[in-house]
Amino acid sequence: MGCIGLAWFVVPLVALVARTPWSALPRILGSEIVSDALSLSLVTSVAATAVAAVLGIPLAWLMARVEFPGRALVRGLVTLPLVLPPVVGGAALLFALGRRGLVGEAISQATGLVLPFSTWGVIVANVFVAMPFLVITVEGALRNLDSRYEGAAATLGAGRWTVLRRVTVPMIGPSVVAGLVLCWARALGEFGATITFAGNLPGRTQTLPLAVFVALESDRDAAVALSLVMVAVSLVVLIVLRERWWKAL
């Protein structure tokens, strides 16, 4: 059964490699569309991970450590983007943050910033879809962490900051890294919410997955080559990180 499980992942990848036009690869990978899409993908996925870290880790803390009414509902809401089709998420973002959206109208009137069809929009879509991975991983680690360790440190005279720095962070650190990696990987592969909310324009909002989608219909060799780049980048990063830091999962 385990082998069938593995084959489920491996066979499509093998098919992709078998389809790869090796001789045309340098030409395709050297083209502007590919380098634009690759750099845009890297920039937006890293930026989204940073935003998710700043907002998501405090949220995880809140959910794990603070008793408040409706905590179960909050947990449900945070998990929602995991199960929601990304296209639905993108449409919801459009209604919320679009130029005529619930919040977006006020934002654009106050600051002139219009999120859809901009690189910011791609980051917003990425955060929406990818942040739950970080929040859930960190929240789980915080809940499993025996708070008596922190209590013991406090009774031994450690201040709150010292407890955080010397006890909490080292103990949940690996989970935070794992959460960040999962979040980044999800952001890198984001497609549905991005094309629905941020649109598709080379150099501005066309990330690698969007470029693959567009190329599939016009230039299949390019689509396969782009897919290969995505697989390679993801695989290298995930393997390296797993070897180095990510022993938690």
Next chain:
Amino acid sequence: MTGRSGRAWRTLILLLVLVFGTTACGSDELVVSAAASLTDAFSEIESAFEFSNPDVDVVLNFGGSSTLREQILEGAPVDVFASANSSNMDQLVAAGLVDGQPEVFARNSLQIAVPVDNPAGITGLEDFAREELLIGLCAETVPCGEFARTVLERATVAPALDTIEPDVRALLTKIAAGELDAGITYVTDVASAGGAVDGIEIPQSLNVVAAYPIAVVMDASHPAAAAAFVEFVLSVEGRAILDSYGFSSP
């Protein structure tokens, strides 16, 4: 497994049986891949066809014509293909994937689509060059994008694009939401939006007339039903439905 979880499992299994059981052993499924611009007209044609052919279950697969073409080229089990231009159909003919000759069943032309009340004050194709506006077109690979670029070329306008949408419905949705100031869609899309977008005429001398061909796909799993469906689309009844959505006669 008792009490609540047992009930939940039984409900889940029942649902699965309902979902998969009905599709697996139900009536004949006729898969029709149709251009996104046919969404409304073909949905009505589906109901009318199923009414007179109760043993056939039509399954509509809408998308950009080029996406649909790729699916068929890759061996998707499709019975009928209705494209929004001839080039996608021609590629299938060249690949030997069309049974018989494709027939043109409808024509369509283009219009500028803007949000209701035209907030950006679009008056014509020349506004597509204005950098400060949010402008969208369909991808070049789908007919609406190809035709739109022809029209802009004829008007010698270089569009300041903000997004390239995968199909005409995606473009229309963003215009209707007011997120784009203008785009170029089919006349029929503006009509079918039911007042959610306004249309601005493109001069006849610049406009493109799109011809929609339909054909039975080679080795269709239901060749008889597929032929009957094509015949229905070309019939007086099918013609009338297409007319009501703004398509003109072939």
